[in-house]
Amino acid sequence: xxxxxxxxxxxxxxxxxxxxxxxxxxxxxxxxxxxxxxxxxxxxxxxxxxxxxxxxxxxxxxxxxxxxxxxxxxxxxxxxxxxxxxxxxxxxxxxxxxxxxxxxxxxxxxxxxxxxxxxxxxxxxxxxxxxxxxxxxxxxxxxxxxxxxxxxxxxxxxxxxxxxxxxxxxxxxxxxxxxxxxxxxxxxxxxxxxxxxxxxxxxxxxxxxxxxxxxxxxxxxxxxxxxxxxxxxxxxxxxxxxxxxxxxxxxxxxxxxxxxxxxxx
Amino acid sequence: xxxxxxxxxxxxxxxxxxxxxxxxxxxxxxxxxxxxxxxxxxxxxxxxxxxxxxxxxxxxxxxxxxxxxxxxxxxxxxxxxxxxxxxxxxxxxxxxxxxxxxxxxxxxxxxxxxxxxxxxxxxxxxxxxxxxxxxxxxxxxxxxxxxxxxxxxxxxxxxxxxxxxxxxxxxxxxxxxxxxxxxxxxxxxxxxxxxxxxxxxxxxxxxxxxxxxxxxxxxxxxxxxxxxxxxxxxxxxxxxxxxxxxxxxxxxxxxxxxxxxxxxxxxxxxxxxxxxxxxxxxxxxxxxxxxxxxxxxxxxxxxxxxxxxxxxxxxxxxxxxxxxxxxxxxxxxxxxxxxxxxxxxxxxxxxxxxxxxxxxxxxxxxxxxxxxxxxxxxxxxxxxxxxxxxxxxxxxxxxxxxxxxxxxxxxxxxxxxxxxxxxxxxxxxxxxxxxxxx
Amino acid sequence: xxxxxxxxxxxxxxxxxxxxxxxxxxxxxxxxxxxxxxxxxxxxxxxxxxxxxxxxxxxxxxxxxxxxxxxxxxxxxxxxxxxxxxxxxxxxxxxxxxxxxxxxxxxxxxxxxxxxxxxxxxxxxxxxxxxxxxxxxxxxxxxxxxxxxxxxxxxxxxxxxxxxxxxxxxxxxxxxxxxxxxxxxxxxxxxxxxxxxxxxxxxxxxxxxxxxxxxxxxxxxxxxxxxxxxxxxxxxxxxxxxxxxxxxxxxxxxxxxxxxxxxxxxxxxxxxxxxxxxxxxxxxxxxxxx
Numbered sequence: 001x002x003x004x005x006x007x008x009x010x011x012x013x014x015x016x017x018x019x020x021x022x023x024x025x026x027x028x029x030x031x032x033x034x035x036x037x038x039x040x041x042x043x044x045x046x047x048x049x050x051x052x053x054x055x056x057x058x059x060x061x062x063x064x065x066x067x068x069x070x071x072x073x074x075x076x077x078x079x080x081x082x083x084x085x086x087x088x089x090x091x092x093x094x095x096x097x098x099x100x101x102x103x104x105x106x107x108x109x110x111x112x113x114x115x116x117x118x119x120x121x122x123x124x125x126x127x128x129x130x131x132x133x134x135x136x137x138x139x140x141x142x143x144x145x146x147x148x149x150x151x152x153x154x155x156x157x158x159x160x161x162x163x164x165x166x167x168x169x170x171x172x173x174x175x176x177x178x179x180x181x182x183x184x185x186x187x188x189x190x191x192x193x194x195x196x197x198x199x200x201x202x203x204x205x206x207x208x209x210x211x212x213x214x215x216x217x218x219x220x221x222x223x224x225x226x227x228x229x230x231x232x233x234x235x236x237x238x239x240x241x242x243x244x245x246x247x248x249x250x251x252x253x254x255x256x257x258x259x260x261x262x263x264x265x
Numbered sequence: 266x267x268x269x270x271x272x273x274x275x276x277x278x279x280x281x282x283x284x285x286x287x288x289x290x291x292x293x294x295x296x297x298x299x300x301x302x303x304x305x306x307x308x309x310x311x312x313x314x315x316x317x318x319x320x321x322x323x324x325x326x327x328x329x330x331x332x333x334x335x336x337x338x339x340x341x342x343x344x345x346x347x348x349x350x351x352x353x354x355x356x357x358x359x360x361x362x363x364x365x366x367x368x369x370x371x372x373x374x375x376x377x378x379x380x381x382x383x384x385x386x387x388x389x390x391x392x393x394x395x396x397x398x399x400x401x402x403x404x405x406x407x408x409x410x411x412x413x414x415x416x417x418x419x420x421x422x423x424x425x426x427x428x429x430x431x432x433x434x435x436x437x438x439x440x441x442x443x444x445x446x447x448x449x450x451x452x453x454x455x456x457x458x459x460x461x462x463x464x465x466x467x468x469x470x471x472x473x474x475x476x477x478x479x480x481x482x483x484x485x486x487x488x489x490x491x492x493x494x495x496x497x498x499x500x501x502x503x504x505x506x507x508x509x510x511x512x513x514x515x516x517x518x519x520x521x522x523x524x525x526x527x528x529x530x531x532x533x534x535x536x537x538x539x540x541x542x543x544x545x546x547x548x549x550x551x552x553x554x555x556x557x558x559x560x561x562x563x564x565x566x567x568x569x570x571x572x573x574x575x576x577x578x579x580x581x582x583x584x585x586x587x588x589x590x591x592x593x594x595x596x597x598x599x600x601x602x603x604x605x606x607x608x609x610x611x612x613x614x615x616x617x618x619x620x621x622x623x624x625x626x627x628x629x630x631x632x633x634x635x636x637x638x639x640x641x642x643x644x645x646x647x648x649x650x651x652x653x654x655x656x657x658x659x660x661x662x663x664x665x666x667x668x669x670x671x672x673x674x675x676x677x678x679x680x681x682x683x684x685x686x687x688x689x690x691x692x693x694x695x696x697x698x699x700x701x702x703x
Numbered sequence: 704x705x706x707x708x709x710x711x712x713x714x715x716x717x718x719x720x721x722x723x724x725x726x727x728x729x730x731x732x733x734x735x736x737x738x739x740x741x742x743x744x745x746x747x748x749x750x751x752x753x754x755x756x757x758x759x760x761x762x763x764x765x766x767x768x769x770x771x772x773x774x775x776x777x778x779x780x781x782x783x784x785x786x787x788x789x790x791x792x793x794x795x796x797x798x799x800x801x802x803x804x805x806x807x808x809x810x811x812x813x814x815x816x817x818x819x820x821x822x823x824x825x826x827x828x829x830x831x832x833x834x835x836x837x838x839x840x841x842x843x844x845x846x847x848x849x850x851x852x853x854x855x856x857x858x859x860x861x862x863x864x865x866x867x868x869x870x871x872x873x874x875x876x877x878x879x880x881x882x883x884x885x886x887x888x889x890x891x892x893x894x895x896x897x898x899x900x901x902x903x904x905x906x907x908x909x910x911x912x913x914x915x916x917x918x919x920x921x922x923x924x925x926x927x928x929x930x931x932x933x934x935x936x937x938x939x940x941x942x943x944x945x946x947x948x949x950x951x952x953x954x955x956x957x958x959x960x961x962x963x964x965x966x967x968x969x970x971x972x973x974x975x976x977x978x979x980x981x982x983x984x985x986x987x988x989x990x991x992x993x
Binding site: 346348349352353355356374377378466467468469524526527662663664667668671672673675676679680682683 | 743744745746823827828829830847849850851852937938939940941942943944954955957958959960961
């Protein structure tokens with residue numbers, strides 16, 4: 001049994017390993033030595049990516065943009081999730097299903113109209129515009145997870161709050177959020193990874209250098225003709241550092257993550 | 266835990282406000298000098314940090330130096346969705362002053378949105394050939410006004426490594442003059458253990474694509490334009506069939522790089538040839554994969570060149586296939602400062618700026634005033650001796666030029682999925698698409 | 704009491720619904736509307752009725768894309784069984800199983816675009832995978848995975864339909880299995896059942912809802928999320944071998960800039976998605992009533 005697992009672990013890890021060793025080779029060495037460990041490890045590729053490739057700027061942009069987007073995302077997912085999961089109101093089920101239905105569509109389909117709408121709202125080249133689009137696109141899944149979680153929360157807690165005469169907003173902060181703490185971490189991680197690696201909408205709505213995200217940065221470096229593999233892999237590793245750190249740090253929470261979708265109810 | 270979560274919340278709220286604020290301030294960062302005219306340029310080359318961007322930065326500085334009233338805001342856009350952005354800008358009726366276009370069909374689509382440049386180029390029109398100007402006119406018709414100023418001419422041809430030729434017992438200064446001597450050279454190279462043709466087929470089989478462009482130039486020569494009017498065709502043309510058979514022969518005899526399917530043309534195959542891993546290479550006359558890269562890699566006197574393979578069925582010989590304008594700049598109708606914009610474009614297209622452009626990037630400039638010799642690469646003079654025949658690819662529709670033709674090449678020669686006749690049918694289909702397009 | 708609850712609820716879901724209506728519902732409807740026009744992404748749109756659909760049904764690449772997409776869907780069973788089995792293994796309480804769980808999930812943090820790039824390098828004829836196979840003495844398995852049409856499509860199926868899903872799948876099913884009543888297993892053990900029988904008779908039925916949901920999720924992933932991966936993996940090639948419906952929309956819309964035509968293709972995708980959505984709804988309904 002162990003053997004099979006080790007094989008799978010190896011299969012999962014090997015591509016990352018390959019990317020790592022490629023990023024440490026010089027272009028000249030890579031031409032001759034594609035598969036094995038680098039004979040002369042060099043950080044020149046990383047230097048190139050971070051300095052020439054303007055990666056630092058993009059990195060900072062992503063670090064500013066993503067948390068801001070996540071706040072809006074959390075707000076929407078928690079509110080809607082709680083409403084669908086715990087409260088009663090007419091058309092609850094139908095609306096919920098429509099939300100799930102809208103989750104299905106690929107980004108490409110939506111691009112053109114989204115651009116027109118954002119342009120009409122004068123929000124092209126702003127983070128606000130991109131955040132709105134991201135939340136619209138990623139929130140349904142987050143809402144679904146929160147819904148299934150909230151629906152498993154015992155009724156009494158909610159009832160007691162209502163009896164206390166708490167307003168909706170007090171209820172939001174004092175009850176809904178603390179209850180959902182484990183789940184919140186999970187949708188933050190999922191949302192983070194989706195947004196960090198997101199490309200089509202960023203390319204469409206962020207058209208100036210100052211605003212680009214790190215994933216866009218990799219796309220820009222590719223240029224018309226693509227990039228040497230050694231530099232490309234260095235860029236990939238660079239962009240993956242933050243998700244990787246977050247992953248390690250929150251590993252336990254993530255892997256408990258899919259309670260929401262998996263458990264009945 | 267409470268304090269930590271409050272602090273975290275505080276940080277997050279701060280970054281939210283900061284990011285929103287930051288946008289406002291970043292936008293205004295472009296106007297450096299109050300009162301100066303800001304000219305915005307969109308470019309799909311500017312992002313090339315390795316090659317093109319340093320040259321463009323230098324030229325921009327030069328232009329601003331010479332024109333103190335102008336500030337250039339040069340924005341590079343990702344190549345993959347470049348035209349999507351341009352169309353969106355057009356749809357919005359607002360955008361940059363200057364937009365870079367690929368010459369040919371892609372530029373003509375925007376003729377309604379770019380301004381006539383005839384009056385601006387009049388004083389220096391003779392610096393660039395009419396061949397290029399007509400290609401840059403609306404719809405490619407010489408009788409129409411010019412809408413784009415060309416920055417490059419591009420072309421395709423076959424480079425060879427003289428040292429490796431010598432090693433195989435071939436005369437390094439004599440390029441193969443026809444198909445028989447070409448095949449013989451390949452055979453000798455193969456016997457000597459040298460890869461005859463370094464190639465890249467992964468992703469898109471550009472080696473095959475470019476080779477066809479060169480062969481087609483030999484078949485149709487100055488009549489290439491007739492391919493999309495119906496006067497000439499691929500189907501039923503014995504020379505075109507022979508060309509396809511030649512390409513197939515290069516594969517079946519093992520002359521094409523056996524590592525080709527694992528090698529993307531850009532940049533791996535190019536780097537392979539520049540590192541001396543093969544004898545011949547179907548390369549570009551452009552800002553990449555060209556005389557400069559190979560001269561630097563193999564030694565300026567070690568690189569030979571011939572424009573195409575001659576074969577008896579083809580009507581013409583030694584035709585140099587090219588695009589009269591590879592890329593160029595146009596001024597958009599909504600620009601409030603066309604005069605200033607034109608000064609910027611002139612800074613690129615002529616004079617010192619143009620020399621920097623060609624010298625640093627290796628792109629071939631269409632400007633006749635450029636002193637080729639001063640570049641220090643004897644090969645360039647050799648290449649530019651011949652006039653260009655128009656590249657058939659520039660006549661096709663977008664989806665055929667930028668995708669379908671490559672797919673047919675892969676199917677016919679790399680994965681051997683379709684026969685040569687089916688390939689010819691598909692190729693003819695591309696011509697028909699263009700002919701029937703409204 | 705009831706009334707204020709309803710009002711509160713609507714307030715809570717309003718942000719989500721507003722965003723969805725503006726940024727997703729409207730584009731979807733606009734797309735369907737657009738499929739009856741000819742439009743270049745700029746300028747005027749001319750009404751052409753059903754022309755786009757007629758052209759599409761006559762287009763050979765359309766049928767190829769349907770075929771390719773369908774073949775990819777056939778990898779869903781494997782992409783479901785494998786994570787379940789791995790989860791069942793891990794569940795037995797092997798030492799260090801959280802580490803395995805984490806390792807298998809790791810590739811997901813890179814995003815599809817990048818994983819596509821990585822595999823476009825790894826699966827080359829002279830790439831690492833074949834290198835490893837040769838070293839292991841399996842040289843005659845070292846094929847040109849990316850350049851032969853059948854191999855390319857099946858490689859796509861295995862990497863995108865199975866490999867990428869493993870990480871998240873294990874987590875998903877492990878969570879599902881954690882809610883299975885242990886007493887069922889004890890009962891099975893008392894009966895003297897072997898691992899395999901326990902697996903099929905106890906584990907699988909207990910997580911039925913999860914399995915069905917996973918299948919729906921997988922369909923969505925293959926129909927509507929595969930494009931970024933395919934783009935960097937094979938560009939829809941060789942030839943048209945990995946050209947899916949989604950890729951066709953991209954080609955028509957963003958290479959040819961034939962927007963109305965792209966919308967026609969998109970409408971077909973909507974129909975597929977609608978079928979999936981229908982199953983999703985049925986699943987939810989069954990689950991609520993259970």
